Each structure stands twice: as structure tokens, then as C-alpha cells.
Amino acid sequence: MKDGAPVEVAEAIFESVLPRNASDIVPKTPAGILVAVADRLDSLVGLVAAGCAPTATADPYGLRRIANGMLQTLIQNGVSVSLARAIEAAATRQPVEVTEEQRTQAHDFVVRRLEQLLADDGSPREVVRSVLAERSDDPHLAVATVADLACAYKTPEFAAVMASYSRPTKLVSGKDYDSGWTVDEGLFRQDEERDLWAAYKAVEAEMGAAGPSPGVGAFVEASGALEAPLESFFNSVFVMDEDESVRSNRLAMMRDIAALPKGLLDLGSLPNF
Incomplete structure (x- = not known):
């Protein structure tokens, strides 16, 4: 000066x-x-x-x-x-x-x-790793997400979300399925498939409406719509059907559902997933 x-x-x-x-x-x-x-x-x-x-x-x-x-x-x-x-x-x-x-x-x-x-x-290590697996490229966003998840991940609502995503994720995790598969609604054989796909599309739209970096709260609230359709689906539908096209279609739907948390957090890094 x-x-x-x-x-x-x-x-x-x-x-x-x-x-x-x-x-x-x-x-x-x-x-x-x-x-x-x-x-x-x-x-x-x-x-x-x-x-x-x-x-x-x-x-x-x-x-x-x-x-x-x-x-x-x-x-x-x-x-x-x-x-x-x-x-x-x-x-x-x-x-x-x-x-x-x-x-x-x-x-x-x-x-x-x-x-x-x-x-x-x-911050709990498992919470940090869950968030950094998806949001490490933006430190400020990662820190804010860690704070949100640390508050949410032991609540009953978050436990229900983890339970909802657990089975679809485990069905496709580590499997060499064709990433080019797309869900064909014409291959649905049961109402439970149609109901689950409609719920998935609704959650996807709600997450998209929350902006490019949705928060944990928005994810938990939106994902609640999957709980009942997933329960009905797994009670009534056999994913690994003998018909290859039907089986692939159902696996593609599981893959898409499992990918909903991507960009926000890695549920697999959290205990009891």
C-alpha cells in the first residue's frame, strides 16, 4: 500500500x-x-x-x-x-x-x-468413505454431504432406505452384466415389475428435480417410494428367469435401481448394507 x-x-x-x-x-x-x-x-x-x-x-x-x-x-x-x-x-x-x-x-x-x-x-470413517467414493472431487460439497449423512445414517428412515437398496445392489454387484442393457417395458410379465419400474422413474425424476447435487435428505425422502414396490417385487418375481430376455430385463432394472445413489454416496461403504 x-x-x-x-x-x-x-x-x-x-x-x-x-x-x-x-x-x-x-x-x-x-x-x-x-x-x-x-x-x-x-x-x-x-x-x-x-x-x-x-x-x-x-x-x-x-x-x-x-x-x-x-x-x-x-x-x-x-x-x-x-x-x-x-x-x-x-x-x-x-x-x-x-x-x-x-x-x-x-x-x-x-x-x-x-x-x-x-x-x-x-466424522465417522465409514460416513466419510461413503461420501468420498462419489463426491471427493468437490471438497466443499463433500464436507456438507458428510455432515448431512452423519446426522441421517442412523435414523430409522435411512435404515429403511439401505434395506431397500441392499438386495438390488447385491444382485448386480461385481457381476459382468452387459452395461448396454436397457429396460424394455414390453418384456414385463407381472404387475409387480411395472409398479417397481414406475416407482424407479418417480424417484429418478424427484432426484433430478433436486438439482445437480441432491442432498442426503432429498435422497432419503425420494427413495421411500421404492420400499413397498421392492418388497412386492421380490415376494412375487423371480429375477433369474429361464427366459434370457426376461432375465436380462429384470437385471437391468436392478442395475438402474442400484445406481440411484451414484453421485451422492456409496451405500456399500456403510455398515450393515
Whole structure:
């Protein structure tokens, strides 16, 4: 400021080094947030590309501190950003080539730091892993979702949702079914199939109406519509029918139902699923 720089510029320069430790303040001005995050991304990606990633016992270049500072800044300011896109942008500015493997390494490193930060704050590990399996690319969104899930996942309503999704998921989990299968309503033989498919479409539409990043509450509320149709379906319908086309159609429906939580959380990471 003594040299005539605008106050906003001086603040951004000061904030670019924040936070200096885990208990320090974070940048608050838009320019300060941008510079602080960009500077840490540049350092992180560049050091990983140069082969300076930390080991289990040594972190001479302070990459953990760099990643933690970036995460604190994003989370405490409520800033959503795609880590993959941000790392890709930083990689294009490096004086050395940054391979795809190194970009993935940098991304995974930041996600591990995010997981540790959440665990240190007292979030249950299983809840953290369930959310990070689907939302690790946006730290702010991931933290908000972890908080929502931590409150919801031991409620009777959430237990009912887990029970609803458990059987369809287990039917198709780890199986090498044709991902190109689509559900053909003309192949339905029983009313229970039609009722379940109608319930699935209703849940899918309700989740879509909740926006690109629906919350846990919206997921639980929408998924309640599956409980009764799924119960009736499994009481009356044999999925593994002898007719290959009918069997494939039913498995495709199970696959689509099991995929409804995708983009929000991984139910399989939670106990008793």
C-alpha cells in the first residue's frame, strides 16, 4: 500500500499465504481466495511432477500442509471447485510435463488429506468413505454431504432406505452384466415389475428435480417410494428367469435401481448394507 497498490491487491497478497497453520485464519476476499488456492495448486502439482511427493515418513516440501491449507480455504469459504479440473489447469502451467498418472497422484493425495481432515473433525470413517467414493472431487460439497449423512445414517428412515437398496445392489454387484442393457417395458410379465419400474422413474425424476447435487435428505425422502414396490417385487418375481430376455430385463432394472445413489454416496461403504 505504501507503494500505491490498491487495498484489494494488498489484502490479496497478504491472504495468499493464509492459512499458515491448522489454526490460522483463511483468506476471505475473492482475490485472496483465488490467489491462495491457485498458488497451492501450482506448488502441489509442480512438486508431484518433479517427483517430490511425500512418503509415509517424510514430507520435506510440506505438501500435506499445502493441501490442508487449500482445503481449509475452500471449505471454510464454501467454495465449490472440481479438483480434477483445477489440477488439470495447474498442470498446463508447469515448466515440466505432468503425466496423467501424476495428475491422478496429485488428486488422490488431496482426497486423502480431505479424508484425514474429516476424520480429525470427528466424522465417522465409514460416513466419510461413503461420501468420498462419489463426491471427493468437490471438497466443499463433500464436507456438507458428510455432515448431512452423519446426522441421517442412523435414523430409522435411512435404515429403511439401505434395506431397500441392499438386495438390488447385491444382485448386480461385481457381476459382468452387459452395461448396454436397457429396460424394455414390453418384456414385463407381472404387475409387480411395472409398479417397481414406475416407482424407479418417480424417484429418478424427484432426484433430478433436486438439482445437480441432491442432498442426503432429498435422497432419503425420494427413495421411500421404492420400499413397498421392492418388497412386492421380490415376494412375487423371480429375477433369474429361464427366459434370457426376461432375465436380462429384470437385471437391468436392478442395475438402474442400484445406481440411484451414484453421485451422492456409496451405500456399500456403510455398515450393515
